[in-house]
Amino acid sequence: MARVVTWWTLAMLSACARPARQAPSSTTPASTTPARKAVFIILDGIPADVIERVATPALDDIARRGGYARAHVGGALGGPTQTPTISAPGYMSLLTGTWANKHNVWNNSKQSPNYAYWNLFRIVEAADASRVTAIFSTWLDNRTVLVGEGRPGAGDFRIDHAVDGLELDTIAFPHDKASQHIRAIDDHVTNRAAEFIAQRGPDLTWVYLQHTDDVGHAQGTDGEAYATAVREADARVGRIWAAVQQRASQGEAWMIVVTTDHGRDPVSGKGHGGQTERERTTWIVTNQGPLTERFTRGEATVVDLAPSILQHLGITPPAAVAREFEGVSLLRRR
Numbered sequence: 001m002a003r004v005v006t007w008w009t010l011a012m013l014s015a016c017a018r019p020a021r022q023a024p025s026s027t028t029p030a031s032t033t034p035a036r037k038a039v040f041i042i043l044d045g046i047p048a049d050v051i052e053r054v055a056t057p058a059l060d061d062i063a064r065r066g067g068y069a070r071a072h073v074g075g076a077l078g079g080p081t082q083t084p085t086i087s088a089p090g091y092m093s094l095l096t097g098t099w100a101n102k103h104n105v106w107n108n109s110k111q112s113p114n115y116a117y118w119n120l121f122r123i124v125e126a127a128d129a130s131r132v133t134a135i136f137s138t139w140l141d142n143r144t145v146l147v148g149e150g151r152p153g154a155g156d157f158r159i160d161h162a163v164d165g166l167e168l169d170t171i172a173f174p175h176d177k178a179s180q181h182i183r184a185i186d187d188h189v190t191n192r193a194a195e196f197i198a199q200r201g202p203d204l205t206w207v208y209l210q211h212t213d214d215v216g217h218a219q220g221t222d223g224e225a226y227a228t229a230v231r232e233a234d235a236r237v238g239r240i241w242a243a244v245q246q247r248a249s250q251g252e253a254w255m256i257v258v259t260t261d262h263g264r265d266p267v268s269g270k271g272h273g274g275q276t277e278r279e280r281t282t283w284i285v286t287n288q289g290p291l292t293e294r295f296t297r298g299e300a301t302v303v304d305l306a307p308s309i310l311q312h313l314g315i316t317p318p319a320a321v322a323r324e325f326e327g328v329s330l331l332r333r334r
């Protein structure tokens with residue numbers, strides 16, 4: 001992540017370069033509102049200091065349109081919202097805009113989510129079931145347990161398109177200790193996501209990529225292996241970003257958000273789950289702006305993302321759902 005030109009800088013540059021916007025003529029069609037779409041990508045377990053050190057041209061390109069900033073997971077340190085810096089609790093915080101004391105996902109196994117706190121997919125499907133939703137992920141539980149697809153207690157809705165569970169296919173992706181099968185699955189789900197976005201332009205898409213976490217656990221964050229995994233993750237983001245730009249060039253309004261679910265321990269970088277500053281410090285990249293001072297000051301948290309995505313989509317959740325959000329939108333209202 002190179003030093004980033006913010007949305008504000010870009011806006012100033014373009015304000016200089018472009019002629020003043022003209023008032024719409026009487027022949028302007030009434031229905032010029034572009035379709036609003038969002039895709040969020042989680043790159044597993046990349047500390048902010050690493051994403052800022054390693055060259056990530058795709059993330060830089062996205063950030064030039066909107067912004068890059070450090071952010072946090074883990075809830076309020078020492079308070080009732082404190083949440084383990086572990087993957088599944090982090091995804092659930094992003095999905096529901098709440099911390100673990102509400103969503104009740106505390107670890108990666110034996111999960112019993114509290115579906116009273118609606119997730120993004122349920123909110124979008126409840127607002128308009130004709131909206132197209134999609135998940136591309138290594139981890140089947142992301143859809144079947146965390147999102148709770150098809151579960152009566154979770155709203156009994158369907159994700160329209162899913163490419164996941166490939167970690168269970170040991171024929172196509174034979175498991176190996178170096179986690180090359182997860183690397184291959186990340187490439188597979190990335191390519192399927194890019195294709196689907198280009199062809200169908202789904203309204204809400206979640207892409208989850210795991211390999212960086214596996215390399216971190218095995219090798220820590222200091223060596224070339226981890227930097228290589230981060231560069232490869234950035235290249236995957238680039239393939240999805242290209243598909244998003246293709247759709248946007250056809251007149252759709254796309255928000256892309258890329259983030260990580262937790263940092264890593266400050267000693268070796270192999271572990272995570274605790275509440276050290278490095279484990280709690282994450283980052284967010286988006287093409288959307290203008291962004292709030294909460295974002296630009298590095299004060300955003302993972303629970304701000306659901307309200308941000310819903311604002312972009314123009315969807316107002318039920319009042320009883322919105323009331324429980326622990327975060328606020330990072331997008332300034334224009």
Ligand SMILES: [Zn+2]
Nearest residue numbers: 044045087261
């Ligand atoms: Zn993780």
